[in-house]
Amino acid sequence: MQIDLKNLFGNTEALEDKFVVTILKAFKANSSDAFDYLKFKQSLIALEALNLEESLRYKSAFATAQTMGVNKDKLTKSINDYLSVLDKEQSEFSTALKKQIDSKVKGSQDRIKKYQVEAEGINKKIEKLKKDQQEYLSAVETLQAQIDKTTKKIENTRNQFVETYDYFKRVIEEDRDNISTEL
Secondary structure: OOOOHHHHOOOOOOOOHHHHHHHHHHHHHOOOOOOOHHHHHHHHHHHHOOOOOHHHHHHHHHHHHHHOOOOHHHHHHHHHHHHHHHHHHHHHHHHHHHHHHHHHHHHHHHHHHHHHHHHHHHHHHHHHHHHHHHHHHHHHHHHHHHHHHHHHHHHHHHHHHHHHHHHHHHHHHHHHHHHHHHO
């Protein structure tokens, strides 16, 4: 007898379909040909259509199970087996999720840390370049002040020489003129 697993668990439309399908496939892969929890659940669904009270539905479904050699312990064990299947799916999902986190999120976090270290290194280089720039600008100012001072000193020396030269030239030319006119 073929069981429509999706209808056994009520309205699953609000749930993510890929997860519903994955879990139902796992249930199917672990189902038994003997009367088990899924067949019991199918009996409950069929009895629900008869509008029976819940207590009566469970008792009727269990009576059917008993005719197939199932007792309460076997039914409870079957339920626990499906819970184990569900737990195994949850564990596999957690493992897959961790791998996704490790590969996508952690990888990105590692890149962020690397970029932060690189950015900090660049900031340090920028600070060093700014310091070097300030030192060069300070050296330029110092050199310009020296040039200005030296230029002023040279200009002053030149002016002193020109003044001295002009003095001697004037004295000598006066003497020459006087020699020319007086002698």
